[in-house]
Amino acid sequence: MSLLNEVARRRTFAIISHPDAGKTTLTEKLLLFAGAIQIAGSVKARKASRHASSDWMEIEKQRGISVASSVMQMEYRDCVINLLDTPGHQDFSEDTYRVLTAVDAALMVIDAANGVEPQTIRLLQVCRARNTPIITFINKMDREVREPLDLLAELEQHLGMDAVPFSWPVGMGRSFGGVFDIRRDRMRVFRSGADRVGADSDDIIEGIDNPEIVQRFGDSFERATGEMELLADASQPFDREAFLAGKQTPVFFGSAINNFGVQEVLDALVDLAPQPGSRHALQREVKPDETKFSGVVFKVQANMDPSHRDRVAFVRVCSGHFERGMRLKVARSGKEIRPNNVVSFLSQRRELLDDAYAGDVIGIPNHGVLHLGDVLTEGEALQFTGLPFFAPELFQAVEVADPLRTKQLRIGLNQLGEEGAIQVFRPDAGGAMLLGAVGQLQFEVVAHRLKSEYGVQARMMSSRYSMARWITAEDPKDLKKFMDANAQHIAHDVVDAPAFLISSSAQLRVAQEMYPKVQFHALREHG
Numbered sequence: 320m321s322l323l324n325e326v327a328r329r330r331t332f333a334i335i336s337h338p339d340a341g342k343t344t345l346t347e348k349l350l351l352f353a354g355a356i357q358i359a360g361s362v363k364a365r366k367a368s369r370h371a372s373s374d375w376m377e378i379e380k381q382r383g384i385s386v387a388s389s390v391m392q393m394e395y396r397d398c399v400i401n402l403l404d405t406p407g408h409q410d411f412s413e414d415t416y417r418v419l420t421a422v423d424a425a426l427m428v429i430d431a432a433n434g435v436e437p438q439t440i441r442l443l444q445v446c447r448a449r450n451t452p453i454i455t456f457i458n459k460m461d462r463e464v465r466e467p468l469d470l471l472a473e474l475e476q477h478l479g480m481d482a483v484p485f486s487w488p489v490g491m492g493r494s495f496g497g498v499f500d501i502r503r504d505r506m507r508v509f510r511s512g513a514d515r516v517g518a519d520s521d522d523i524i525e526g527i528d529n530p531e532i533v534q535r536f537g538d539s540f541e542r543a544t545g546e547m548e549l550l551a552d553a554s555q556p557f558d559r560e561a562f563l564a565g566k567q568t569p570v571f572f573g574s575a576i577n578n579f580g581v582q583e584v585l586d587a588l589v590d591l592a593p594q595p596g597s598r599h600a601l602q603r604e605v606k607p608d609e610t611k612f613s614g615v616v617f618k619v620q621a622n623m624d625p626s627h628r629d630r631v632a633f634v635r636v637c638s639g640h641f642e643r644g645m646r647l648k649v650a651r652s653g654k655e656i657r658p659n660n661v662v663s664f665l666s667q668r669r670e671l672l673d674d675a676y677a678g679d680v681i682g683i684p685n686h687g688v689l690h691l692g693d694v695l696t697e698g699e700a701l702q703f704t705g706l707p708f709f710a711p712e713l714f715q716a717v718e719v720a721d722p723l724r725t726k727q728l729r730i731g732l733n734q735l736g737e738e739g740a741i742q743v744f745r746p747d748a749g750g751a752m753l754l755g756a757v758g759q760l761q762f763e764v765v766a767h768r769l770k771s772e773y774g775v776q777a778r779m780m781s782s783r784y785s786m787a788r789w790i791t792a793e794d795p796k797d798l799k800k801f802m803d804a805n806a807q808h809i810a811h812d813v814v815d816a817p818a819f820l821i822s823s824s825a826q827l828r829v830a831q832e833m834y835p836k837v838q839f840h841a842l843r844e845h846g
């Protein structure tokens with residue numbers, strides 16, 4: 320198959336939701352419908368262990384599992400679908416944001432009883448900022464949930480884009496009759512607890528005017544038709560260009576746990592979601608079907624065995640064809656690597672991979688050669704843009720209990736910082752290193768990992784800072800002037816980018832007023 324065809328049949332998307340909306344369930348069902356049944360159990364197993372543990376030793380074990388199952392690949396209708404899971408816990412949301420940079424579309428799961436929830440809103444902001452096309456699945460229609468019209472309105476308000484329903488629910492909860500497929504003018508009848516894949520023909524009733532529908536679903540159906548008429552008048556027709564530009568989202572209703580509405584979502588991924596597109600690098604635009612390989616590290620995860628300290632770098636292939644054993648160059652350092660035992664994430668198991676194309680994700684085990692944001696090429700110096708780092712909102716100072724371990728602490732913090740587990744700031748004025756996080760849990764994970772992987776008993780202390788802004792200025796002199804005047808509040812992060820550390824938003828406002836030529840960034844993009 321030609322490179323062009325390989326690219327054209329790839330779909331790479333992330334599945335996002337507020338915890339408990341049904342992401343794990345839907346993931347499992349998508350795999351089931353695509354025929355990758357074996358993993359379905361392992362998705363569940365992972366979730367179960369995640370819930371069972373409050374103990375960090377458990378996290379240690381799970382990291383190994385999650386490396387393998389955080390990217391899933393399946394074949395469906397001749398397409399290769401790469402599904403990237405996003406960490407559920409909000410304290411790991413930074414990681415989630417970075418995963419979103421590696422996909423071409425997102426599948427958003429919404430709990431129909433709760434509507435758009437806070438965690439979803441934050442994720443949506445990132446999708447919006449990148450104009451990522453979003454497919455929406457409104458889940459749990461087998462429960463007493465919110466009115467579908469309300470849900471749609473809420474969705475539009477938060478998304479700032481038009482929501483275009485492809486299906487419409489008939490009833491809900493106990494009286495949930497199924498969904499009407501608006502485009503194909505037929506109704507799919509709901510059966511609770513249907514454990515089968517696919518549906519029998521008697522689950523389908525053709526035509527909105529079919530008397531059988533009214534007979535069976537009476538009031539619920541009348542109501543649904545009324546709503547659909549309202550929608551037909553009020554809403555925009557689906558426009559694929561608008562969807563691809565992140566201006567419209569197709570909406571599906573269903574019940575993942577009952578296998579209901581899952582097939583439609585899978586088909587939408589194939590029919591609607593985009594194939595891998597071009598990517599911006601500082602130097603030029605990189606097309607997916609260029610013959611030369613390029614890829615970007617969007618996530619680094621410590622591997623199972625802490626004593627080996629090896630990590631797996633997740634690389635999104637951006638162009639060309641990856642073959643096991645090929646020589647690759649790390650654009651940042653100029654170092655050459657020759658990945659032989661690459662980890663792939665094929666549906667059934669973690670196995671050796673032979674080749675990959677744009678849109679695919681490969682895992683490269685390494686000992687720290689690969690950093691977050693690194694670009695791999697066959698030699699060309701490329702730097703892709705857009706890997707976000709978010710200004711931390713929580714800070715702790717970190718010291719080592721045993722001064723003889725200071726060096727280990729520094730090494731550990733550097734590596735954890737490069738991995739993106741936490742942000743590490745070195746104050747210009749000296750003193751203890753500062754850790755910056757988006758969620759409290761990150762500190763605990765880092766303390767645990769420092770101990771188990773680097774043998775460092777770290778002492779975390781509260782810090783007076785509550786905010787950081789990366790600083791830049793067009794004229795380096797302006798930046799220097801600001802840094803000199805605020806030396807007590809300046810620190811450098813792991814890539815040596817200067818940041819202004821502050822304890823109140825008032826302090827930030829004052830600085831902005833006094834130094835109009837300095838820019839204060841809440842987000843740092845790699846590169």
Ligand code: GDP
Pocket residue numbers: 336337338339340341342343344345366407458459460461462573574575576577
């Ligand atoms: P996640 O945290 O988003 O991954 O959510 P899960 O997939 O673990 O689902 C959270 C809970 O909702 C679990 O108890 C599921 O069994 C349940 N659930 C998922 N889908 C449905 C559904 O369609 N209907 C109902 N009633 N419950 C569901």
